[in-house]
């Protein structure tokens with residue numbers, strides 16, 4: 001059963017920010033993640049601030065620099081089907097289309113997808129785990145087949161978003177608006193590593209709104225893709241995924257960004273793979289060498305060593321895909 005809270009639907013961003021200054025107020029976008037957390041008492045809310053009265057947070061538009069502005073309330077279904085996103089930012093269109101189920105993609109927004117809370121069964125269950133402020137990460141010694149193989153020092157949850165790795169690979173930034181004005185944060189700096197603060201996933205403050213996502217123009221000769229590996233094809237969170245963006249000059253790679261999902265508390269960028277790729281032609285040999293680097297430094301838990309092979313496979317398939325598209 002849901003706890004008791006008040007519900008407001010402000011008609012401007014300024015009014016929404018003022019409503020969010022109430023202690024315990026929370027942003028309500030599509031509600032697909034938030035309402036489950038409230039129902040299961042993962043956390044509480046004194047007030048929900050609905051964004052549904054803010055049409056300026058919706059839709060995708062082209063920027064004068066050739067980039068894209070994506071309103072935070074754009075649904076995952078809209079993002080996946082948008083012609084410009086499909087044509088120029090394929091990794092994002094594929095990631096949005098691979099998230100959750102058709103019903104959830106029609107309701108869930110991209111802003112909510114970036115700000116969603118962990119799916120770890122201990123966090124979502126009746127455990128006062130480290131992420132909830134306790135002193136134990138129960139997954140470390142417990143059921144951990146879906147958990148992190150990278151960056152899990154204090155908490156081994158994996159970041160659940162599919163759009164986050166794609167947006168990070170595409171070098172996106174987000175605009176956050178709060179009582180003191182607005183700030184733009186690169187997605188590289190948006191997610192908080194567990195070793196820095198394991199009780200928060202993002203830099204968004206309680207009284208801030210994520211209003212839009214900004215994408216730069218794709219690099220010259222760009223090709224991108226998101227490869228998601230999951231237990232069930234119909235819908236499931238990523239066991240692991242790989243978002244790959246390459247820029248090509250002829251056959252030579254001039255730019256590469258590779259970000260993994262499902263393997264760390266934050267979307268996990270793999271600079272060793274990127275370094276291996278730049279300056280070379282995307283041959284079978286290079287794809288194998290680069291994919292082998294993706295698993296370096298992994299620290300599997302008792303039940304998830306299979307993820308190391310999955311990471312390599314996801315990167316290999318994603319690189320083969322961009323070669324075919326380039």
Ligand SMILES: Cc1cc2nc3c(=O)[nH]c(=O)nc-3n(C[C@H](O)[C@H](O)[C@H](O)COP(=O)(O)OP(=O)(O)OC[C@H]3O[C@@H](n4cnc5c(N)ncnc54)[C@H](O)[C@@H]3O)c2cc1C
Nearest residue numbers: 029030031032033034100108109111112113115161162210
């Ligand atoms: C069964 C199921 C399966 C799923 N599978 C996947 C999957 O495979 N891949 C995947 O990526 N996701 C998956 N999800 C998560 C789902 O995609 C996200 O829940 C959805 O995108 C969240 O968007 P929303 O608009 O519903 O967010 P909400 O539920 O409204 O909000 C989520 C969180 O973000 C905050 N928030 C929302 N918007 C903003 C904003 N603009 N500014 C600041 N804070 C904000 C809210 O306060 C809340 O804490 C799944 C969810 C369910 C229930």
